[in-house]
Amino acid sequence: MKRILFILICSVIAAGLQAQDVIIPIFTNDNLMLLQTSRDGRLNTVYFGEPLKNESEYKEVARRYNFRDNNAGIYNATYTTAGTWNLVEPAIEVLQSDGNTSLELKYVSHTQEKTDDNATLTIIKLEDALYQFSVKLFYKTWTDLNVIEQWTEIEHSQSEAVVLKKFASANLFFAGNDFYLTTYGSAWAREMQRNEEKLTRGIKSIDTKLGTRAYLLQSPNFIISFDNKAAENTGSVVLGQLAWSSNFRYVFEIDSYENLRFIAGINPFASEYTLQPGETFKTPSLVYVVSHNGTGEASRNLHRWARDYRVLDGNGERLTLLNNWEATYFDFDEDKITSLFKDAKELGVDLFLLDDGWFANKYPRNSDNAGLGDWEENKKKLPNGIGHLVSEATKEGIKFGIWIEPEMVNPKSELYENHLDWVIRQPERPEKYFRNQLVLDLSNPEVQDFVFGIVDKLFTDSPELAFIKWDCNSVIYNAHSAYLERENIPQTHLYIEYTKGLYNVMERVREKYPDVPIMLCSGGGGRGDYELFKYFTEFWPSDDTDPLERVYMQWNYSYFFPSIVTDCHVTDWSDLPLKYRVDVASMGKLGFDIVAHELSENDMQFAKEAVQNYDAFKDVVWHGDMYRLVDPYKNDFAALMYVNDNKSRAVVFNYLVNFRYMLTASILPVKFAGLDSDKKYALKELNVYPGHRSWIDSEKTYSGDFLMNVGINPNINLRNMSVILEVNEVK
Known part of the structure; x- marks a missing residue:
């Protein structure tokens, strides 16, 4: 694709253009999402995939759709509303101040600008002119890493409050034939249990309603793969999570044309939000990375983004x-x-x-x-x-x-005795404890x-x-806030306000x-x-x-x-x-x-x-960059490696996972990855137990080409259950 060098600030006002002429590219180095207005001013997602070489052809994409039935025309809405002619899962549902349940969002304007953290921020304003209700869609893209952070801001200027019944962070649309979803169910001491399935017609939802320890039963992490199951080095994948520390809900809907609609955000369960005139409701971010070369590339880019832009001191040190x-x-x-x-x-x-x-x-x-x-x-x-x-x-x-x-309290404590109104509890019902404790009302x-x-x-x-x-x-059991009751704030705000309260505390901690x-x-x-x-x-x-x-x-x-x-x-x-x-x-x-x-x-x-x-x-x-080499779900051992930026050092971990008797678990050599094929490397086994000898010849050198195309057999077996290899460049 002829790279869009990018206009520092680009603003388009709908009144000055034919509605159907507005095309908004959300791009990274290796992916392009095209948004385009329809004739009646609705904003649709018309493309998601590898970059197109000719910007002049962007306007041709929407014409390739051939949806025939009336409702299918809203399947690819960029932020699907409820209460008008939409019959699929909405991204937003409201109760207007006069009791009306309809919402119709039309394109108003958009801006695009470079930010100071090496990203591009696109802001799109949608509005229901009849009800003075607006939604801003935010897309922040780290171009080199193919990472997108997406959220919304909702506000209105009606004379009375509006009730937000649903308020998604993102509403994505993928055209295609087969979609596979990987999610991770959990329980205490059984976290991140992988589940992979092909999505079929209808709705698949993943959610949690636990409040504080929200991911105890269901992780917010997901992988969507296109056409085939997710693979390490091939295929198109979207990989990410909702950056929110409380209840979330994902909806994956295969529509009548076998396309996938993905809606992610705060779980609307017990969380209707009363939005006052002039107040802005900001949803949490959906953070995701796109790769057309498998999950390995996707995760390496997400790791780098996390270290560079999100995790506190992500490029620093840690304490053993x-x-x-x-x-x-x-x-x-x-x-x-x-x-x-x-x-x-x-x-x-x-x-x-x-x-x-x-x-x-x-x-x-x-x-x-x-x-x-x-x-x-x-x-x-x-x-x-x-x-x-x-x-x-x-x-x-x-x-x-x-x-x-x-954040917690035991009923057997002075805090509980002195500040019962600080405790989340239903005053008229028996208390329910988790690990003999209750949650304080943040x-x-x-x-x-x-x-x-x-x-x-x-x-x-x-x-x-x-x-x-x-x-x-x-x-959180028996969700009820004495504080919200005293302040005449609806109890349905509790899960959201608790989480915002936690963030407020952490802001103060980190400031000092x-x-x-x-x-x-x-x-x-x-x-x-x-x-x-x-x-x-x-x-x-x-x-x-x-x-x-x-x-x-x-x-x-x-x-x-x-x-x-x-x-x-x-x-x-x-x-x-x-x-x-x-x-x-x-x-x-x-x-x-x-x-x-x-x-x-x-x-x-x-x-x-x-x-x-x-x-x-x-x-x-x-x-370093991480490469998963041997999958423990498919083999008798696991292998993965980390490689530093200049490809001069690497560490390879190998672990036996099948403890039934066998002569060796690693029958074939393990092919390394991420090295420089033209460099020479020496190998050394680390963490050799006292009294044992390593079979690795640390004097021998190998080309990166050999290590990546032939590999080294770590000789994993019952007597040699784990092997760590250090790889160092030899000059």
Whole structure:
């Protein structure tokens, strides 16, 4: 395609043109979405696919459609309305101030401009002139990465309030024949379970209604593939998620012409929103990447976008840590905790993390049924306070971090006794608990102040505090806000206002403490989205740390998230050897949840060397391009690799996943990817267990061409269950 160099600011006003002449290209290097007005001023999506070479032919695209029946003329609406002649799933549904349920949006104008983060922003204004109701469609495109962020802003100038009954972020239309959808169902300790299906006539919906820990049962991540099932290196795919930390809903509708309509946004369940005159309602963003060369290219581009433009400190460093949770659970005191600092020092990690159980006095936090909400140090466990622990950790040459769960409360707490109106609960019904706790009402500004104050006090009292693990274990039951009731705000605002309240708190935290690393935890993968990643440096994918299960989970997460944000800990959840557990955890942000001083001599020697090896290659894992080489769902082992920008270094991970007896799982060599075919490379096996020898000849060199077209066999078998290979350029 003759590249559209792009006009810095382009504005088109409908009154000055024939309506059908308005064509709006939303483009990246490798994809083009064409929007065009119809004769009656409605805006339609007329093309989505590889770039067209001749801009002069854009106007010909819409003429190729041959929809015959009346309603099919609205199938490809760019933002489908309800209440007029549309009979398919709408993107927006409203109750006008006079009680009318109709909405008819027509094109008014659009602008396109370069932004300061290397992107292009297109804004399209649609309006219902009869009801003084307008919607702005936003498309932000990172051209080189083929990433699109899409959202809407809704407002009106009627004399009374309008009720928004549905308000999607995006309404996409794909013409074609066969569409396949990959989604990821979840449960506690079984996050990111892959489901792939061919979409057939009718509607497929994916949603969650849990409020806070919204992704406990259903991930917001999705892959749409065209014509065939999603493949790593071939085919057209759209891959992404809704950047929203609460209830979402996706609708995939195959219409009567076998085209796909995709509508994504906040779940309208119990969330009708009363929009006042002059108020603007902004929907969350749908973030997606397009590739015509498979999921591998798509995920690498999304990773790079995330590191460069969305994740807090995405191109920075992360801290390896030792966590006390599985070593002590709630049963600890000051001496036991400080004794574990020596374990952290011995392992060679950066930080010690004190987990749950350090707070509350009237109702001590000795189990998960008391104390949550009372954020003062427990005087019996920690008579000298958190500051003393920070000081003692510093003496050992390590940093100190702490666990909090500030959005929650136990009924057995002083906070619950003193501020019952801060708790989300139905006053006339029995309380329903999740992990013996309830959710605080972050729609209430006082509660926002309280939650911010928890973080602020920790850093005020202990300025050297270096890390926070922010947990969120409960979903919302019995949704009711005493604050909204008192302010005469509809209860249907609760899920939305709660989430906005959380973002307000995090804005304040980051304004005052911009650099401190904060882990996003939610009983495992209950949270993990590109809105919260503006404020968090990493997330906890699952409480299931069994390394075999983590191979699959981390494989599935890798489509959507760069490894720098994925916390991977070594624990005692499995009987598999320590080497296997450490090797699996090394393809993310490494951490330990073990009693290190109870390791055997060989295990401790191995762990220390593995941490040193990790420190040497972690930059490649965190910031390099990732290539999935051998799919564990189709083979007896998994293999993937990371390659740095100048293709001089790479790390290749190989893991056995079928533990039935076999001579070898890796019958064929593994073909590498992402290297320079003209460069020479040497291989070295890392994390070799004490007393074992590697079969890899580290003196031998190979061309990148050989490694990518023939490959290396890692000899994965029951005696050699995990192999990490370092690849270095030889000059």
